[in-house]
Amino acid sequence: MSMILEVEKPLLELENKIKELKEVNLTGRVDLSSEIRLLERKAEQLKKSIYENLSAWDRVLIARHSVRPGTLDYIQALFTDFLELHGDRLYADDPAIVGGLARFEGRSCVVVGHQKGKGTKDNLARNFGMPNPEGFRKAGRLMSLAHRFRLPIFTFIDTPGAYPGIEAEERGQYEAIASNIALMTELGSPIVTLVIGEGGSGGALGIAVGDRVLILENSVYSVISPEGCATILWRDASKAEQAASWLGLTSDKLLRLGLVDEVLSEPLGGAHRETENVFATVRGALRRHLGELLLSTPAELVTSRYAKYRRMGVVLEQALTP
Amino acid sequence: MSMILEVEKPLLELENKIKELKEVNLTGRVDLSSEIRLLERKAEQLKKSIYENLSAWDRVLIARHSVRPGTLDYIQALFTDFLELHGDRLYADDPAIVGGLARFEGRSCVVVGHQKGKGTKDNLARNFGMPNPEGFRKAGRLMSLAHRFRLPIFTFIDTPGAYPGIEAEERGQYEAIASNIALMTELGSPIVTLVIGEGGSGGALGIAVGDRVLILENSVYSVISPEGCATILWRDASKAEQAASWLGLTSDKLLRLGLVDEVLSEPLGGAHRETENVFATVRGALRRHLGELLLSTPAELVTSRYAKYRRMGVVLEQALTP
């Protein structure tokens, strides 16, 4: 995927023009300072108008942006002493989900997240962040470990979805996801989940049953990929843009439906633009939510997690009329 | 494997001779009645002397006898309403271990056992009773089910050992056995184990951690196959006969060391000779042991099972001198 989004192009063109003018200005032959100031003000406005009016599809593209920070970036920035643990103790180690022990502000915890690759080779190795059953089973093992030792759990969500492959189906992709979802409803550990990029359907939900589910402003979380949805509805994957707006997959809509607990704002242009800011925002949010959850006993956590998800549904007592 | 053991040959020859004489006798030309009576008495004595003086190796051969009753024979004879359940919910269904729900004297229970094949084709399908990791994991799943619903567990042991194959190793044969052994030490269900044929090392033990471990008189239970032992000790698999006597794998020796709780007697010639008798003996023993175990709570069962195995070891406070 290109690192420049369609929606960013006018801005980048303007920024290039400013750069050129500045170079000319430096020669000292003509004074372009006021023109430059004007254009800079215009660029600032354009930036705002672009990023404050992103369509759902723009957000899908930002969420999938190849340099958007991934799970390992957050682990490196926000955690210390990370010890990556491998394997499901059953069949394989799945590199599409990383996990291990680490410390968050000095406290031991378990971290689990989808990991897309950086670059083609890594992306192949990590299967573009699409887990096989082993990934979910590894996550389940690590979260069970957390449960037994009362360690908090952080999960980071960033996947196009569970891998749709023959062998993944043979080894029970559906069972692995189901068991992990069920497991997470039972854990006595506090669970904070953050959707950092793409939240793709069951493959995302398989490690996303948090006590708190946070989402970065430009992340998306969807019951089906816009492309898949468009194929089903209109038999035309190219209508993904339309499907994206239809599916209600943006952070604001998810918040309005009570499906996420908080939206974390991103710098203009997306999380990859000013990563230090993003890390600071995320650190603050994780600290705050974990701090609140630590006031509960394991049994209270399980009870309130049950209640949280129990509420998620829109059920009417009368049939809607078309 | 031939259905006639070496040790049985003199007896079978004698029995054939008696049969011939009887045919001659029927012609009425000579009266051979007293000779026949004499030979019959001799055959009876020979039978006793053969089967009461079986070597360890003879017992290995009887334990492996191709028509010796297997797990499914015991299930059919002693249980009703058998519902075979399949699969480990992870990777595969292993036909080398069968298991399911059934009723023993009207009471619901879980039955699990190794199953060798009857005939070449079935033997290939059942991998000669040598489980892959999935077999142990299926057994573990079914026993966990029993635990959750407080159903008694019966396990039947009859395997040359866990399968030594590349893929079995890849999928964690050692882990599967370890986890099952550990699981069985934790189950709140009463567990009665019966070694019906060959108890081959870890592959047997993987489903044999019973509160009561019973063994049929001519069954064997060994830390390593006699052939494997001979290969290691003398680099000569043909010395298996010698290794068999060395390994202490017969029922009497196991009883003396406290490694089994009871030896169930077999008809002269082995369990395959008078199966109805064997089934009656086994039924009585299972009923008796289960009856005793049902007096304990799940917690008591776990505690006394721990104590039972905790005692299994010969440890001295002074070094032996050669």
Next chain:
Amino acid sequence: MAGLFDKFRVNRPKVDQSRSDETQRAELPSDLWIKCSDCGNAMYRKVFLDNSKVCDKCGFHHKLTAHERLELLADPGSFEEWDKGLFSGNPLGIEGEYLEKLVSDRKKTGLEDAVLSGKIELTGIPVGIAIMDFHFRGGSMGSVVGEKITRMLERSGDLRFPALVVTSSGGARMQEGMLSLMQMVRTSAAVRRLNDLSVPYFCLLTDPTTAGVAASFAALGDVIVAEPRAIIGFSGARVIEQTIRQKLPPGFQTSEFYQKHGFIDMVVPRSELRATMARLIGMFAQPVLESPA
């Protein structure tokens, strides 16, 4: 996912992919004749129905309606419906045909949504049951389906009734967006609560059971039974074929396939289903009722 009625049929070569509804597919214009969607065999309608919609030639198990399933399984007259009067909303404000389709599916099936729940008796044993009906929006799981299944599981726990879910669904109801996905959590949590109460939970998987339904309560039964040749799995066959760019092997994602791969306890033909389920559930009735955890 909803709407995908033919998605799970790709590896059944003889299915006419252009038709999207099983019942339609199984019908010839004449009221007297039924054509098997799997092998093309034409049968008298009466024979077909007497045979519980199993093809008398190839044995394919055609989809039952929720009420037909009830009749097949329950002791006559034992059904008491639970949680009537719950209707799907339109939380994403979807325009277009969705609301009309809800209305027409209600009319077609006599159901309020894609699941029917309640209490039955099975050879006298009371059982909490939820039956999904593929004829209602492809059995897709929106909030109402999730709610009714969750309530059934909760009530079965309270009453110590063994619980049974009969699945038939293409997965989530896309038109409810992420709310639909969250039904996987609610239903799975309710299963675990039953487990904690030592109340047995059974799944009967029928054609098809895929995506979000397969990947939640359908996978979590203490014992999992499937009808022959039902399509089961997470990803649809077409999606997999597009991803790996090769044809799927025959028998892929069937009940028999998943039994071999370790995920299905028993594949039971419809003719033996009632007796087998009664025997199975009866196995747990006694100890559970005598000694609740």
Next chain:
Amino acid sequence: MAGLFDKFRVNRPKVDQSRSDETQRAELPSDLWIKCSDCGNAMYRKVFLDNSKVCDKCGFHHKLTAHERLELLADPGSFEEWDKGLFSGNPLGIEGEYLEKLVSDRKKTGLEDAVLSGKIELTGIPVGIAIMDFHFRGGSMGSVVGEKITRMLERSGDLRFPALVVTSSGGARMQEGMLSLMQMVRTSAAVRRLNDLSVPYFCLLTDPTTAGVAASFAALGDVIVAEPRAIIGFSGARVIEQTIRQKLPPGFQTSEFYQKHGFIDMVVPRSELRATMARLIGMFAQPVLESPA
């Protein structure tokens, strides 16, 4: 199994199969020189020892004695031995060399049997530890090994010390027959008891860890660490080759192989082992000690 010292070496092509002891294999006649059993590299003994017996050419991790392992891992002076004075019997009345070999292995290793157990501190954290020594009867597990490991695990539970077992063993001690096999049960039961107490349990697998040791406590760690290229597995390579009648792939049954296949959490080179184990165990020390279950 005991005596099988070379059994797990089949797929390391350069090993001289006729020699049966690692220490012997790693030694040249001269006291000054050591030859790597894996790549044949000749090293100054001093370099080899300074490098914790890791080959400076191929990186192969040669076997350590229990005391060397202790020195590598424990805070200096922190070791307190537990359960001294336990000796193997001869429950099967085996004749022949077995008893003499026990005597000579005692002399050679300074150990009473194939395991050394006690308490250490690891950067100040008290840890219950059992270290198997392959130089004593191939690290084979008889009653004494089972007893000492079980006691160590039990005592660690009582004291709420995290527990660590360093494995190196060909499996059961054949000369104790079925008593030997039963050590798998005792040790595994003791691990589960630790689990119930929420006391963390760690395994460090070193070359080789196979058969009955692999298939019991070595597989049950909350976290499982292995040294590079250690041979791990249930069946011996030779037995597998005889069964399947083909050569094993390179790297089969190594630490790295089992990490890839999902059974090993971390493969840690010896040079980083102490720091990593301290970091790992430290991760559990705080919450466990603060809030025992």
